Amino acid sequence: xxxxxxxxxxxxxxxxxxxxxxxxxxSNIEIIDEAKNADEAAIKIKEQQPDAIFLDIHMPGSTxxxxxESLGDDVNIIFCTAYDQFAVDAFSLNAMDYLVKPVNPERLxxxxxxxxxxxxxxxxxxxxxxxxxxxxxxxxxxxxIPLSDIIRFESIGNHAAIYTPHGKxxxxxxxxxxxxxxxxxxxxxxxxxxxxxxxxxxxxEQAISYGLEAKLSNGQTVEISRRQATKLKxxxxxxxx
Amino acid sequence: xxxxxxxxxxxxxxxxxxxxELAHLLRYKLADGKIATSVQNELSHITQYLSxxxxxxxxxxxxxxxxxxxGEHLKLPCSVLLPIVEKILHEKDAYxxxxxxxxxxxxxxxxxxxxxxxxxxxxxxxxxxxDFRNELSSLDGSVKYTLKQKLTTNSYKMELELNKL
Numbered sequence: 304x305x306x307x308x309x310x311x312x313x314x315x316x317x318x319x320x321x322x323x324x325x326x327x328x329x330s331n332i333e334i335i336d337e338a339k340n341a342d343e344a345a346i347k348i349k350e351q352q353p354d355a356i357f358l359d360i361h362m363p364g365s366t367x368x369x370x371x372e373s374l375g376d377d378v379n380i381i382f383c384t385a386y387d388q389f390a391v392d393a394f395s396l397n398a399m400d401y402l403v404k405p406v407n408p409e410r411l412x413x414x415x416x417x418x419x420x421x422x423x424x425x426x427x428x429x430x431x432x433x434x435x436x437x438x439x440x441x442x443x444x445x446x447x448i449p450l451s452d453i454i455r456f457e458s459i460g461n462h463a464a465i466y467t468p469h470g471k472x473x474x475x476x477x478x479x480x481x482x483x484x485x486x487x488x489x490x491x492x493x494x495x496x497x498x499x500x501x502x503x504x505x506x507x508e509q510a511i512s513y514g515l516e517a518k519l520s521n522g523q524t525v526e527i528s529r530r531q532a533t534k535l536k537x538x539x540x541x542x543x544x
Numbered sequence: 545x546x547x548x549x550x551x552x553x554x555x556x557x558x559x560x561x562x563x564x565e566l567a568h569l570l571r572y573k574l575a576d577g578k579i580a581t582s583v584q585n586e587l588s589h590i591t592q593y594l595s596x597x598x599x600x601x602x603x604x605x606x607x608x609x610x611x612x613x614x615g616e617h618l619k620l621p622c623s624v625l626l627p628i629v630e631k632i633l634h635e636k637d638a639y640x641x642x643x644x645x646x647x648x649x650x651x652x653x654x655x656x657x658x659x660x661x662x663x664x665x666x667x668x669x670x671x672x673x674x675d676f677r678n679e680l681s682s683l684d685g686s687v688k689y690t691l692k693q694k695l696t697t698n699s700y701k702m703e704l705e706l707n708k709l
Binding site for chain 2: 314315316317318320321324340361362363364366385404405
């Protein structure tokens, strides 16, 4: 199951809460934020780079359609509105789906399945290959290493620390941006602060926080959050089939 | 109705109360124009309608009501004033602005009542008078009426004077 980060954009608090309630039944969906108008949404989308947004159309200020037009293909959009007359406009803006309120749980499940399929496809197409070369600075020395050498990305402020057989180095990028470029079949988001390489996991133990602790091939121990631990278990079970 | 449905998961007592209000309103609307009622009864249904709108718009609407108990003795066809208020909120698109301030008042005149509605919107109000000919036509033969509308950049004012024939 692919983990998907979403933002809900709707001017009505009650409608946002209803969608949150419905989405809470989908364990692969993580609601990372919500916005009550298009301007607020544009900032949050830029900052947090969700996989998809659930977008209302009729809102104060810019409409959902105007926001969708300004976003282009940067994010998957599932429109969620009380009006069916905007469907043609919405699909002309490359909407992934169009849900009419009150949202039918089955239609929502279909939309999520569609989103998941699209993301899996896009991960396959855009995930960097293992032999992709990276120029990395270790102290005063620059090295060219294959991506597969990196066994852990750790978020530190605006940077990410990377751990390789040559030691530790830094990349000036956020973990979300890095994650978007990685092949999900090789790397796994362990928590808000860590991405780990799956084949670098040597063992795992139950953590006190109900998540897991993964011991990596370089001897480091990385905590996997409770939520992500469930996803990792599912992922590994699936891989074994 | 969606807003009430969402409220069921947050506050069941509130949802139940709102559902009753909606049922009253629907029953009233079904009697549209068929029976006579008092201005006072119309005003009480307007109050119910506005409380439902407040549920959706929350902090984006402030409603002030005054003199809603008046008009007991002035008769008019059922559901005339309510559609006027609905039309104003619809035409001025209360959902597309960040702030609505609505003042509704009713006061006695020599031979009837003066029903006034003042709407302020931010950042701006959709311009243009509203055509109430359809709504007002049902008053013909039951009361004398005079309608005035006034617009500024941010506000809309409507005064409807209703007098006995």
